[in-house]
Amino acid sequence: MTRILLSDKLDNCVERWRSAGMTVIGPVQGESISRYAVVENGAGFDFGMILPDRSVKELFFPQTEPMLRYTIKKSEIDTADFPPPQEKRIIFGARACDASGLAIDDSLFGWDYKDDFWFHRRNESVIVTIACTKADDFCMCTSLDLAPDSTKGCDVLLRPLENNRGWQVEEITDRGREAFAVIADLLQESSDQAAPTAVVTEKFNLDACVTWLQNPENFDSKFWKEISMRCIGCASCTYLCPTCHCFDIQDEGDTYSGIRRKNWDSCSFALFTMHTSGHNPRSTQSARWRQRIMHKFNYFPGKFSVNSCSGCGRCSRQCPVDMGITETLQEISKLQS
Amino acid sequence: MTENIQNTQPNIYKPAITKIVARHDEAPGVRTLKLEFQNPADQEEFKKTFRTGMFGLYGVYGEGESTFCVASPETRKDYIECTFRQSGRVTSALANADIGDLITFRGPYGNRFPIEEFYGKNLLFISGGIALPPTRSVIWSCLDQREKFGKVTIVYGARTVADLVYKHELEEWQQREDVELVLTVDPGGESPDWKHKVGFVPTVLEEAAPSPDNCIAVICGPPIMIKFTLISLKKLGFDEKNVYTTLENRMKCGVGKCGRCNVGSIYVCKEGPVFTAAEVSRMPAADL
Amino acid sequence: MITQEKYRTTVKELLASDSVKMVIGYKPGSTPDRRRPLFIRSSDDADQLVLDSTCITNLSGYLVAEGLLSDEKRVGIFLRPEGIRSINILAAEYQLNMDQIVIFGFDSTGREVRPLEGRHSKDFSALLSDIKENSPQISKEPLLESIERMNEQERFDFWQEEFSRCIKCYACRQACPMCYCRRCIVDSNQPQWVNTSSHTLGNFEWNVVRAFHLSGRCVQCGNCDRACPVNIPLRLINQRMAEMVLEGFDHFAGLSPTQEPVLASFKKDDTETFIL
Numbered sequence: 001m002t003r004i005l006l007s008d009k010l011d012n013c014v015e016r017w018r019s020a021g022m023t024v025i026g027p028v029q030g031e032s033i034s035r036y037a038v039v040e041n042g043a044g045f046d047f048g049m050i051l052p053d054r055s056v057k058e059l060f061f062p063q064t065e066p067m068l069r070y071t072i073k074k075s076e077i078d079t080a081d082f083p084p085p086q087e088k089r090i091i092f093g094a095r096a097c098d099a100s101g102l103a104i105d106d107s108l109f110g111w112d113y114k115d116d117f118w119f120h121r122r123n124e125s126v127i128v129t130i131a132c133t134k135a136d137d138f139c140m141c142t143s144l145d146l147a148p149d150s151t152k153g154c155d156v157l158l159r160p161l162e163n164n165r166g167w168q169v170e171e172i173t174d175r176g177r178e179a180f181a182v183i184a185d186l187l188q189e190s191s192d193q194a195a196p197t198a199v200v201t202e203k204f205n206l207d208a209c210v211t212w213l214q215n216p217e218n219f220d221s222k223f224w225k226e227i228s229m230r231c232i233g234c235a236s237c238t239y240l241c242p243t244c245h246c247f248d249i250q251d252e253g254d255t256y257s258g259i260r261r262k263n264w265d266s267c268s269f270a271l272f273t274m275h276t277s278g279h280n281p282r283s284t285q286s287a288r289w290r291q292r293i294m295h296k297f298n299y300f301p302g303k304f305s306v307n308s309c310s311g312c313g314r315c316s317r318q319c320p321v322d323m324g325i326t327e328t329l330q331e332i333s334k335l336q337s
Numbered sequence: 338m339t340e341n342i343q344n345t346q347p348n349i350y351k352p353a354i355t356k357i358v359a360r361h362d363e364a365p366g367v368r369t370l371k372l373e374f375q376n377p378a379d380q381e382e383f384k385k386t387f388r389t390g391m392f393g394l395y396g397v398y399g400e401g402e403s404t405f406c407v408a409s410p411e412t413r414k415d416y417i418e419c420t421f422r423q424s425g426r427v428t429s430a431l432a433n434a435d436i437g438d439l440i441t442f443r444g445p446y447g448n449r450f451p452i453e454e455f456y457g458k459n460l461l462f463i464s465g466g467i468a469l470p471p472t473r474s475v476i477w478s479c480l481d482q483r484e485k486f487g488k489v490t491i492v493y494g495a496r497t498v499a500d501l502v503y504k505h506e507l508e509e510w511q512q513r514e515d516v517e518l519v520l521t522v523d524p525g526g527e528s529p530d531w532k533h534k535v536g537f538v539p540t541v542l543e544e545a546a547p548s549p550d551n552c553i554a555v556i557c558g559p560p561i562m563i564k565f566t567l568i569s570l571k572k573l574g575f576d577e578k579n580v581y582t583t584l585e586n587r588m589k590c591g592v593g594k595c596g597r598c599n600v601g602s603i604y605v606c607k608e609g610p611v612f613t614a615a616e617v618s619r620m621p622a623a624d625l
Numbered sequence: 626m627i628t629q630e631k632y633r634t635t636v637k638e639l640l641a642s643d644s645v646k647m648v649i650g651y652k653p654g655s656t657p658d659r660r661r662p663l664f665i666r667s668s669d670d671a672d673q674l675v676l677d678s679t680c681i682t683n684l685s686g687y688l689v690a691e692g693l694l695s696d697e698k699r700v701g702i703f704l705r706p707e708g709i710r711s712i713n714i715l716a717a718e719y720q721l722n723m724d725q726i727v728i729f730g731f732d733s734t735g736r737e738v739r740p741l742e743g744r745h746s747k748d749f750s751a752l753l754s755d756i757k758e759n760s761p762q763i764s765k766e767p768l769l770e771s772i773e774r775m776n777e778q779e780r781f782d783f784w785q786e787e788f789s790r791c792i793k794c795y796a797c798r799q800a801c802p803m804c805y806c807r808r809c810i811v812d813s814n815q816p817q818w819v820n821t822s823s824h825t826l827g828n829f830e831w832n833v834v835r836a837f838h839l840s841g842r843c844v845q846c847g848n849c850d851r852a853c854p855v856n857i858p859l860r861l862i863n864q865r866m867a868e869m870v871l872e873g874f875d876h877f878a879g880l881s882p883t884q885e886p887v888l889a890s891f892k893k894d895d896t897e898t899f900i901l
Contacts, residue, residue, distance in 0.1 A: 320852035322661035
């Protein structure tokens with residue numbers, strides 16, 4: 001016997017959480033794209049998709065976010081904080097890859113200096129992951145030591161029932177238990193079986209790839225040029241990525257008042273590393289693609305003991321020229337073997 | 338797990354306000370600003386944390402922030418001096434700021450030159466063009482406690498005589514008996530009355546041939562100068578572990594988040610900007 | 626299939642005889658319905674080439690990337706009629722020398738692919754003129770028609786809603802053969818012409834600025850529209866701009882490599898009373 005939540009109780013759950021002061025967010029299929037968005041009742045969720053087009057990252061690290069407001073007076077400058085939103089949120093129906101992505105970036109945003117814009121939202125959000133029962137050709141979590149039912153970064157894990165009438169409930173953290181205490185009486189004991197999780201075939205040999213990437217000789221390999229020849233240098237892979245965290249800081253306003261913002265930025269862009277002198281350490285697209293792969297699978301794990309990739313596959317799924325991490329690592333696997 | 342995240346700090350991107358108390362033109366397009374904190378708490382914090390080699394983000398609201406080293410030494414912490422070339426949006430705004438104007442400062446960030454480890458050793462400073470400021474911070478940090486160090490040699494070069502920065506201090510070092518100063522300008526950059534060397538820094542360095550024995554070298558300059566100077570130092574017999582340099586990658590946040598200063602496994606803003614040549618040689622050269 | 630085989634043979638010959646140093650074409654992608662750009666330098670690799678109706682991407686932008694043509698050697702490229710128009714514009718704007726370009730033209734109806742006769746841009750001028758003549762008769766997308774029926778406010782709201790999804794990844798710009806500027810206006814910050822932030826105003830500014838820069842230059846290859854990861858119907862803007870340029874100036878972008886850019890040339894008999 002396990003505790004289950006029936007789909008027809010969702011309306012009640014949403015209502016309970018909302019009256020407990022929480023904003024309820026879930027996967028929503030819009031007219032043009034799908035994303036994690038606010039839902040007002042059970043009918044607002046769309047659980048049918050493999051995963052939303054846009055990752056959950058944007059709820060914690062928005063594409064543009066005000067950090068402070070400045071006012072310049074005659075002999076004085078006022079800087080006012082722009083605190084991150086104070087709302088409590090429950091993200092119901094996150095994918096395991098998205099939730100893992102958040103846990104991965106915690107290490108970066110909490111490294112010595114703690115970024116409150118990130119952590120405030122993290123502390124105020126409950127992540128309820130629904131294990132995947134289907135996957136597409138681009139899913140690759142299993143190649144990264146993760147799984148369709150990973151609990152990394154999640155507070156509650158739900159497993160869809162085989163009979164499709166709801167989910168088995170596994171509370172993972174205290175924060176998850178607290179959020180589900182609000183709906184405790186809507187749960188029930190049941191012997192319904194969970195549906196098998198999606199079969200995500202292993203796309204590449206990660207260990208072999210890491211070995212290859214760590215070998216300094218391969219840094220200058222002609223492989224980088226070949227694999228990235230068709231890269232057009234846009235940022236769609238980095239912006240859709242649940243773990244890419246780079247940003248720019250920009251002022252908007254005039255000499256008297258304005259706002260300083262944190263905006264997504266990308267290692268794909270030539271300007272990203274360009275010095276004022278005109279010297280650019282990464283002046284070619286192949287150097288920039290190498291940096292992205294090296295950073296995710298060599299540098300980041302070297303520093304934070306975790307790969308900066310959770311295997312969602314969005315980079316390959318959305319690439320205008322059909323590139324992506326999967327193809328690159330598949331090719332590297334071949335080179336190493 | 339998410340529940341372990343505690344102790345969030347206040348806005349780490351919020352700068353302190355400083356007032357320009359003096360400014361000085363060093364060379365065409367190169368200016369030094371002397372700054373004082375407006376808030377005593379910021380001043381105290383700076384005094385507690387600043388060590389030579391660290392950098393800051395200097396800003397003008399409405400234009401943005403720009404990264405450069407703190408050019409003043411750790412032995413003089415009542416103020417900050419910074420020297421920059423006017424070239425971009427922010428440096429233009431900084432250059433246009435007048436005495437009495439307020440500008441922002443975030444920092445000091447990054448690591449430092451471990452000068453206690455240099456006690457009792459000879460020091461060789463090598464610098465090119467607009468990269469004298471970081472070296473100058475170390476130079477004064479050492480000269481202000483001169484008795485703790487052995488022989489001090491400074492090799493400094495610029496494209497032309499006009500491009501030499503801190504001319505008044507070069508004069509002062511020239512006068513001092515406890516400092517050996519070797520000045521050079523690139524061929525063609527000399528003026529009719531130029532009495533010093535003509536030639537590129539690595540060449541002039543090899544001619545001066547300082548002994549590597551018990552000597553620490555500190556080099557700052559444009560990437561190309563650093564590259565060739567490291568080769569020259571190797572020829573002279575310097576051990577990579579005794580050679581220090583600074584990397585000045587493009588930065589935005591200064592606190593290891595925004596990702597752009599990443600080179601190899603290093604975030605220059607947090608683990609740098611000061612590295613030994615041994616550390617630099619382990620980084621992917623092509624990305625420097 | 627026949628077209629593909631024929632072209633593979635030609636590509637092999639040209640590479641083997643060093644008549645071209647590289648051929649840019651298509652190869653299978655990560656799923657059966659995807660094709661990805663392919664760069665062939667050796668005749669041995671010509672068998673990787675595929676050519677079918679799913680070869681949609683306009684490859685002409687690669688010609689002007691990272692100095693490919695700077696050695697003055699010839700490059701072969703697979704192009705649909707829109708692609709040929711793109712390289713005509715690139716030549717007209719002095720971005721490439723047409724004598725370096727060997728064209729493998731193709732078009733498709735339904736699933737069937739057919740070759741276009743010719744190797745040099747000038748071989749296709751009759752074909753392009755026909756396309757121009759027929760273009761007013763091509764029926765509009767229903768969505769574009771419905772936008773045209775909207776009043777100003779509704780239209781503004783429609784685009785505001787669409788642009789709200791923009792994340793400024795610049796996939797539209799990077800995928801566009803016409804966006805070859807070394808430094809895009811959005812990357813210029815002295816002065817900051819365009820807001821870099823991806824909020825409503827910044828998104829509006831970016832997309833409108835791009836539309837203006839493309840008017841009279843866009844060939845509607847659809848690269849931007851397909852590249853957009855948030856599915857903004859960018860093709861509609863470009864279609865409308867192209868229509869206006871055709872109506873107002875009888876200008877059909879990319880007819881020939883010597884065609885004058887419509888918004889950068891002046892005619893004495895222009896009916897307008899001002900010059901911008």
